Amino acid sequence: MSNKSWKLTQGDNVVGRLLLLEVDQPWFICQFSPAEHWEAVCEVFGQQSCAMRSGNTEMIAASMGRVRSMGLQLVPEVPTGEEIEPIMIHIEGETAKFRA
16 A cells, blocks of 8 residues: 555644555545644544543534534645545544545
8 A cells, every 4th residue: 555645634724644554445545644733633633532432412513513614624744645634534632534
């Protein structure tokens, strides 16, 4: 598998970087490293993680909606691919998973 990597952006701000580790359809599983603007979004991802651990489907849906409303984009580190607007993205610690 080729090493694909993306910058996770919110507008012009880079909030993190993702390095593809494996694909477990429909999920792309990546190593995550925070970038200079991570602090602006990390609380929302923390809330999402708590909701997922709770198993409460209403909380999970609400947290996924909050993440989706942030306007995040995955921009290829090597400009040979297209930008991706993830359908779902979950970041916890050094792991990120997204669906495109």
